[in-house]
Amino acid sequence: MLRLRDAAVTVLCVAVLTPLLVLSAAATGFGPRHWSGVRLAGLQLPFLDAAPTSSGTRAQDLDTVTDELVAMSYRGWTAAYSVAGDRVQLETTRLDFSLFSTLGSRFGGDTVGVVYSPLTPPVAPDPPGDGPAAETTWQRTNPIGTWFTLLFGFPWQLGTVLLLTALGWTLVLRRRRATEKLFNIPL
Numbered sequence: 001m002l003r004l005r006d007a008a009v010t011v012l013c014v015a016v017l018t019p020l021l022v023l024s025a026a027a028t029g030f031g032p033r034h035w036s037g038v039r040l041a042g043l044q045l046p047f048l049d050a051a052p053t054s055s056g057t058r059a060q061d062l063d064t065v066t067d068e069l070v071a072m073s074y075r076g077w078t079a080a081y082s083v084a085g086d087r088v089q090l091e092t093t094r095l096d097f098s099l100f101s102t103l104g105s106r107f108g109g110d111t112v113g114v115v116y117s118p119l120t121p122p123v124a125p126d127p128p129g130d131g132p133a134a135e136t137t138w139q140r141t142n143p144i145g146t147w148f149t150l151l152f153g154f155p156w157q158l159g160t161v162l163l164l165t166a167l168g169w170t171l172v173l174r175r176r177r178a179t180e181k182l183f184n185i186p187l
Contacts, residue, residue, distance in 0.1 A: 036104025
């Protein structure tokens, strides 16, 4: 029973700490890199605006990136703008592997960055005519897919959490063995 509890604690720690580490790195400006090479350049929330601001100049690839987004029918993006260094930042309400892999293979990590903005309202809440109905918040933000991408898509942060978890369990097991020897109690 003790091993089952330990395994559950380990899985829970990795499942919570990895996305938090990725988001905190993006919020502080470190820009964690997805395995495709594209950076998560910022995090935009109502109480925390850690997203890069527009540079006032037009990046060379801004139209190309926007056309690619329209062609791949990715519906989660809300804005694309230029920042310093001739880079394009894409603001999106959801994160998924298809977005990162398409942007990474088409433009590389030095041209495009992604800003995660989960609470941005829909651009067109009620489309006119008999078009598709407006997406719900759940459909627009895709929290499960975003969590999955944050958990497995950023290798440096995942590796850091796994290393810290292994180190933590090593210390816990050493303490258990020391307690067992000290009190002569089998655990």
